[in-house]
Amino acid sequence: MEGLDTSLYNTQGYISERLLAWGELPGFEKQHEALRTEQLRDDEILVEFSKDIIHQDEIILTSEGGIKYSENDENGGKHQKDRVICDWLTPMDYEVLQPRSASTEYRDAAEWLLETDGFRKWLQESSLTIYSRGKLEMGKTIFGSVAFQHLRSEFSKDAPIGVAYLYCGRRQQEQQSSIHLMLGLLKQLVQGLPSTPECVENLFRQHEPQGTRPSTDEISVTLRNVASFYSRVFIVIDALDELSPEICTGFLHEISALQAEIGANLFVTSRFQPELEAKFDKSIRMEAYPPAQAMEKILTQEPSSLKYAKRVFMWIIFAKDNLKDKLTPLRIQHAASVDIGASDLDRDKVVHINTLLSLCAGLTMIDHIHDEDDEDDEFDEFAVCFVHGQVREYFDRCWMTWFPDVHFEFAKICITYLSFETFESGYCTSSDALDERLKSYALYEYAALNWGYHAKESSIDGERLLLEFFGSPGKLSACSQVLEPNTVYHRETRTTGLHLAACHGLTKSTLVLMEASPSVDPIDYKGQTPLSLAAGNGHEEVVRYLLEANADIEARDGRTGMTPLLKAAEGGYESIVRILLERGARVDATTELKMNAFTEAARNGHEAVVELLLERNAHIETKDSFGKTPLSFAAEGGFERTPLSFAAEGGFERVVKLLLEKGADIETEDNDGKTPLDLATENGHGKVVQLLRDRSGLF
Secondary structure (H helix, E strand, O other): OHHHHHHHHHHHHHHHHHHHHHHOOOOOOOOOHHHHHHHHHHHHHHHHHHHHHHHHHHEEEOOOOOEEEOHHHOOOHHHHHHHHHHHHHOOOOOOOOOOHHHOHHHHHHHHHHHHOHHHHHHHHOOOOEEEEEEOOOOOHHHHHHHHHHHHHHHOOOOOOEEEEEEEOOHHHHHHOOHHHHHHHHHHHHHHOOOOOOHHHHHHHHHHOOOOOOOOHHHHHHHHHHHHOOOOEEEEEEEOHHHOOHHHHHHHHHHHHHHHHHHOOEEEEEEEOOHHHHHHHOOOEEOOOOOHHHHHHHHHOOOHHHHHHHHHHHHHHHHOOOOOOOOOOHHHHHHHHHOOOOOOOOOHHHOOOHHHHHHHOOOOEEEEEEOOOOOOOHHHOEEEEEEOOHHHHHHHHHHHHHHOOOHHHHHHHHHHHHHOOHHHHHOOOOOHHHHHHHHHHOOOHHHHHHHHHHHHHOOOOOOOHHHHHHHOOHHHHHHHHHHHOOOOOOOOOOOOOHHHHHHHOOOHHHHHHHHHHOOOOOOOOOOOOOHHHHHHHOOOHHHHHHHHHOOOOOOOOOOOOOOOHHHHHHHHOOHHHHHHHHHOOOOOOOEOOOOOEHHHHHHHOOOHHHHHHHHHOOOOOOOOOOOOOOHHHHHHHHOOOOOOOOOOOOOOOHHHHHHHHHOOOOOOOOOOOOOOHHHHHHHOOOHHHHHHHHHHHOOO
16 A cells, blocks of 8 residues: 555656746746646546555455455445446546536536526426537537536435436547446436436346356346436447447447337437438437637627737637647736737736636637647646537637727737837847747737738738837847747848838838838848839838839849749749839849749749740850759749649640740759659659650650
8 A cells, every 4th residue: 555655656746846846937827727626636547546455355245146355344335335336337438528618617618508598498398309419529529428417406416316428539449338337327317316226236246256158138128127216317328430330329328228118308419410310310419519609709708808808819720820838828828918009018917727717708718739749748748628529619600700900900919919029129130039038928929920921911011010110120120030940049130121021012111111221222131122022912001102113123132043033933922023024123133043034933833924024035055053944943833833843644735835836955864864854754744744745756
């Protein structure tokens, strides 16, 4: 027992340490009720296990199948006997398998279920079945859990009413069979009685000494006998669809017979399955989760509470999914608690995660995300999400009603966060310092990566909040460091507000910054100018304004030697390529790798740009540093496909035909001695191959 006590103590200590580690996060003290619930469950399991060991020598099975108890157990022996028999029936504890969604903060999500006429009728009458069906992740399990908890609270233990819960999840497949499920039902009904019925004791005495198990018929008969001790019986069967067809058929046969004989009421949840539809055609249907009713409740809250709830919903629905971490509870807390225009995050006013969940009327939850590729639980994550997919479907249909200015709200939150005074110090000089910054300011990475997207999609362009951010070199430097994860930490990025405004196509801000800037051609650490960034990202209006301000049309990136024309051609922005050519951009300018605009357009499959450059007499025989010509790229990579699509099926003959009509040499070889025909053949471009064969006279 000393070893068991030590194991129990160490396990409790480990769980407590993990909880303490979560509690030490800024603004996150004691916020994971789910983890605490799991700790209590683990403690209970260990304690019960230790009790079994402690009392194991106090229970003696006689050769006749009887049970004797030691003298020091005269008060607890009867209870211990009941537990031994129940565990012999099945060690499975279905109540432990219930999801956390049935806990207090999520019960509001299904309050409507308890108030429906169908559910009330089900409570009052006998031999009725509620069939809750829907697609995957539509909240059916929540229905089952809430129904079970309501039954447990509605009918006290003293009342002669039996309540049982069965979960048919895939994780329990090895323990799921018709017999296992019926034994699980029998165990729960036995546990609900003051003592074990004689029929169950007889079943135990008949089989346990011989090491045999009861048959289906024996279990069915015993179930009926035990059920007769109750005035009514309610059975919740969750995730029925996850049983195999054979097991499901057998189980439904047994449970239907039981229902017919004793008048039991069933609450069944399942995904849509045609074979189950006919079996429950006369059932009470509970198909749709109405988040609209929950939203009506949320609307009655005071303005500040409503604001918090809407921010949580907004971030779950619209936040771009480009983070290493998901929408962690701490990140959601910061997003909900930001005061627009504030100089820093008031950590004393950061809203508790449980408060946020409660304000959302049960529509949200903390989900445990496990990386299946990683066996170490240390790297598991927690994310805030909707309780099921139908809530998202609801918002997909009516998001404009709830969030008409969603990107404007996102932009204000992100820019406020990036503008905190603490970031005036600029970029971090070490990776540890940057990690600490991102840890302390949980929303910073998202804000730095996505403020521009939200700003471009909103009406914030030119507003004071944004312009003040653009006017702070330190804050811009701090933000740019996150934008460039591979940047050497000790180097200033030299990114200006004009760079960022041009890069994201913010025309109004660009005009204001151009007037205030001593130069329209500032250079960042990559050697990029605002014109280069605007051209490479397809922002035609900004390109026009910069050219009117005499921006350097031939400015080259410091690393690649790309000009604005090359950037636009690479991106396939035909209108910008045309503007730059009309302004006199050199069509034959090349990069450090000897790639010109035509080559960039050809290798990236931008047919319209290729045609435009052909009209301007681009040099189609120019070779890059690898000895490849534009025709080589046309044959090798294909057109109208993703960049360098070597495995593309079919042909892309129109562009190749254009090149051939301009006199391209089909015998040109690259550094590997391969002609365009060789490359087209190797990569399966059949029509291009035939076109080249026809032109060369091959058959």
